[in-house]
Amino acid sequence: MRNVTICLDEPPEVVxxxxxxxxLNGPDDPFRLPDxxxxxxxxxxxxxxVDGSAHRITPGRVSLIPAxxxxxxxxxxxxxxxxxxxxxxxxxxxxxxPLIQDSGSAGPALAEMFWQAIATVAESPAQAxxxxxxxxxxxxxxxxxxxxxxxxxAVAAAFAYIEQRLPRPITVPEVAxxxxxxxxxxxxxxxxxxxxxxxxxxRHRRMARAGHLLRESTLSIPAIAASVGIPALQAFNKACHRxxxxxxxxxxxxxxx
Numbered sequence: 001m002r003n004v005t006i007c008l009d010e011p012p013e014v015v016x017x018x019x020x021x022x023x024l025n026g027p028d029d030p031f032r033l034p035d036x037x038x039x040x041x042x043x044x045x046x047x048x049x050v051d052g053s054a055h056r057i058t059p060g061r062v063s064l065i066p067a068x069x070x071x072x073x074x075x076x077x078x079x080x081x082x083x084x085x086x087x088x089x090x091x092x093x094x095x096x097x098p099l100i101q102d103s104g105s106a107g108p109a110l111a112e113m114f115w116q117a118i119a120t121v122a123e124s125p126a127q128a129x130x131x132x133x134x135x136x137x138x139x140x141x142x143x144x145x146x147x148x149x150x151x152x153x154a155v156a157a158a159f160a161y162i163e164q165r166l167p168r169p170i171t172v173p174e175v176a177x178x179x180x181x182x183x184x185x186x187x188x189x190x191x192x193x194x195x196x197x198x199x200x201x202x203r204h205r206r207m208a209r210a211g212h213l214l215r216e217s218t219l220s221i222p223a224i225a226a227s228v229g230i231p232a233l234q235a236f237n238k239a240c241h242r243x244x245x246x247x248x249x250x251x252x253x254x255x256x257x
Contacts, residue, residue, distance in 0.1 A: 009092025
């Protein structure tokens with residue numbers, strides 16, 4: 001087994017979560033959970049065999065193993081990891097990912113989510129499920145997806161960076177740097193993902209947020225313009241006409257009728 005498929009449209013049921021130490025009583029540890037998935041973040045080096053396929057464990061790697069799967073750990077001494085035992089929802093869009101992969105720069109954030117789940121699973125299972133659900137989403141997005149199976153991770157990173165900075169000036173080079181790719185590579189990836197340019201995507205996201213505030217809030221039009229990074233009212237009016245075919249005031253009045 002090299003890849004697994006999981007649905008994440010709904011939060012998982014977290015049955016148990018904890019910090020485990022293995023390898024104290026010998027190098028070999030067979031393990032199986034008949035009804036639960038195993039979600040691990042490793043802090044050691046070892047070898048893992050899953051249904052006959054060999055995998056390497058190194059610090060910072062994360063694994064997701066389906067229920068009823070026989071696993072064999074071959075430890076090299078004291079071995080510590082964080083774990084969650086869970087039942088994912090069977091409903092929703094399936095996502096395929098490697099059974100084990102490097103967490104890379106996401107490792108510290110994943111570790112914090114694991115620790116939060118461990119701390120809350122006994123007293124607040126719903127909070128633990130929320131932490132694990134987020135960690136699963138982060139894990140699904142660690143590696144490039146197969147063609148047709150969603151956006152490249154650099155595109156997701158770029159879009160997340162943009163959402164966090166819409167009120168501020170945003171340049172394509174800074175977005176590319178945040179996504180970890182070159183300006184030209186990101187331009188091509190965004191074109192493949194959206195059919196448009198990154199600049200057009202930024203403008204569209206700003207106007208989507210502006211449209212929401214114009215229709216749903218009582219915030220003044222100048223304040224809305226500033227909050228989405230287009231503080232010049234003339235430019236904001238032009239952007240509204242281009243995006244919605246109407247002025248900001250007309251959009252607001254139409255929503256109130």
